[in-house]
Amino acid sequence: MKTENLIAIFSGIVIPIVLFLLSKDYFGQKFRQKKYLLSKFLENKQKIEHFTTSLEHLLQTNNSPESKIFPNSDITYLEYLNVMKLKYESEYSSLQYSLLKKKKLSKLELQEYIEKLKIQEDSLNKLILNLDLIKAKYS
Numbered sequence: 001m002k003t004e005n006l007i008a009i010f011s012g013i014v015i016p017i018v019l020f021l022l023s024k025d026y027f028g029q030k031f032r033q034k035k036y037l038l039s040k041f042l043e044n045k046q047k048i049e050h051f052t053t054s055l056e057h058l059l060q061t062n063n064s065p066e067s068k069i070f071p072n073s074d075i076t077y078l079e080y081l082n083v084m085k086l087k088y089e090s091e092y093s094s095l096q097y098s099l100l101k102k103k104k105l106s107k108l109e110l111q112e113y114i115e116k117l118k119i120q121e122d123s124l125n126k127l128i129l130n131l132d133l134i135k136a137k138y139s
Contacts, residue, residue, distance in 0.1 A: 045092040047121065
C-alpha cells in the first residue's frame with residue numbers, strides 16, 4: 001500500500017511540474033542563451049584581435065604611432081592601441097572565457113551580459129570600419 005501511495009503522489013505532483021517546466025522551456029532557453037553569450041564573446045575577441053593587428057600594421061606601415069587618433073584629442077594611435085590590448089588581455093582572456101563558461105548566470109544576468117557584448121560588438125564594428133577607411137586613404 002505504501003508503494004502505491006508514493007507512486008500516486010509522484011504521478012500526481014512531480015510529473016505535472018516537470019512537464020510544466022519542460023513546456024515553458026526553462027532549461028533549453030537558458031542553455032541557448034549561454035551558448036549564444038559564449039559565441040558572442042569569442043566573436044568580439046576575434047574582432048579585437050583583428051582590429052589591434054590591423055592598427056599595428058597601419059602604424060608600422062605609415063610610421064605614425066604618435067599621430068592623434070581623434071580630432072581635438074591628445075590621444076595618440078599608439079596609446080589607443082595599448083589601451084585596446086589591455087582591454088583585450090583583461091576582458092577577453094582565455095581565463096575570462098573559462099570563468100564565464102563555468103559561471104552559473106541567472107536569466108537576467110545572461111540578458112545583461114549579452115546586451116553589453118552587443119554594444120561592444122557595435123563599437124568594434126565602427127572602429128574596424130573607420131580603420132578600413134583610413135587604410136584605404138593611405139593605400
